[in-house]
Amino acid sequence: MFKTVKKRWRAGVVAVAALSLGMGALVYTQGASAATFPTATGTTKLTATKAVSGSFDGGLKRFVGSGALGTSGQDEGQDPLFTLADGATLKNVIIGSPAADGVHCLGSCTISNVWWENVGEDAATFKGGANAKYTVTGGAANGADDKVFQHNGGGALTVSNFAVSDFGKLYRSCGNCKTQFKRNVVLKNITATAPGSVLAGINSNLGDTATLSGITITGDSKKKIAVCVTFKGNKTGAEPAKLTTQTAATGGDGTNCKFSTSNITYK
Template sequence: MFFKNFIKLFLIFVFSLIFQNILSFGPPAKRNIKLNDTLVINKDFNCNFTRYIPNIQTMGNGGRGEFQKPVIQVSNGAKLLNCIIGARKGYKSADGVHCINGCKLINIWHEKVGEDAITFLGSNPNNLFIIDGGGAQNAEGKVIQFDGAGIAKINNFYMKNVYEGICSCGNCEKQYKRRIEVNNLIVENLTAGQFIVAVNANFNDYAILKNIKIKGKSKENQRIKSIHVKYLMD
């Protein structure tokens, strides 16, 4: 009897671990840090899987409103690694991560996307913005907003339960030619009829998409299956 109960408890434990792993998003946080203002990064910085939680009074509540503060700002080609962008319970995460004049974002996870998860800024046409690994979930708007000039390379990224994907700014006061390269992207439960990548045809934007995997409800949308790029026209 004891042996049977032991086996039963063991199986429940194993299946609970499997179930948690299926439902999990990104790595677990090792600690939480609450921010009252933007964390500014000008040189390589490893978060060591710290979860950063923005103050909703001083940085924004993560709604669709514009001009909220970023949780982290990275500039001048600095590398940001192993961060978790979190949010206060019941809210979303202000304006995520801003990259100015190039950056490398490696293994950055956005648990509750606010205004946007990631925004690329800067007027230099030689800017290089790199994302490698990481992901974003629960976005009511865009995941990646490309407002600056240059090239964005997004590799090995995961988007789950999001409204829109990666967007070249269509109505910025100052416009630039932009290039977006996406490789090894997993999209799960993208809102039906919305884009994975949107670029401006009238500014000669260029997008390359390779190895795009579409999962969940997104697969039911034939438009999303056949057309991954939306062309914006002013």
């Protein structure tokens, strides 16, 4: 059944780096309490997925999907607004609502200074092979009822200088894809603003690793956001079993979840 999900805009998203936008600089200071998303220079409505090979610079325009692509909700199988070919770069883009299934990387890719105002199904999905390398740098995501970054293919993802607020999981290694891989994620210089559930969800039985550093968590006085959660991944499509939950208080296990208590700061 179709489920309508109402999401909230949180103006308090905190960006975590000084970002040069090419049209002047907008500076966001790590730990600031009232940073906002950049102002869009215009709006473009996409009626079909935009394929990117090489590099696409959106000039900080807002891109929104049509009903044909999907919605702002969690329906499975929605189309992305952008597909990135192997080696492609997407930069200086604001993704508005409806965002459908965001961005799909079909191989190695770079996502630079991309802002999701209200995440739809997922913000970005990584679908490359075992040796793919994906990079997300700068930008932010708001209002992800489930996942921000979904890792369905193989390879390694690095996310740096990124902010997230009002989210389920910042990163999830696919727990029940028909083809499974050992996956690696690095999360560094991240600001996460509550409410939120998990920073990194990985499949320890498949050898996944999550390495976290420079993590700032704001608005989470009861420390409900889990830093790293391990699951037992499978190929059957069944819901994966949760194995462990690792927090700022416990630190990581050093094998699959790699972080120390000093890597997590609460504000």
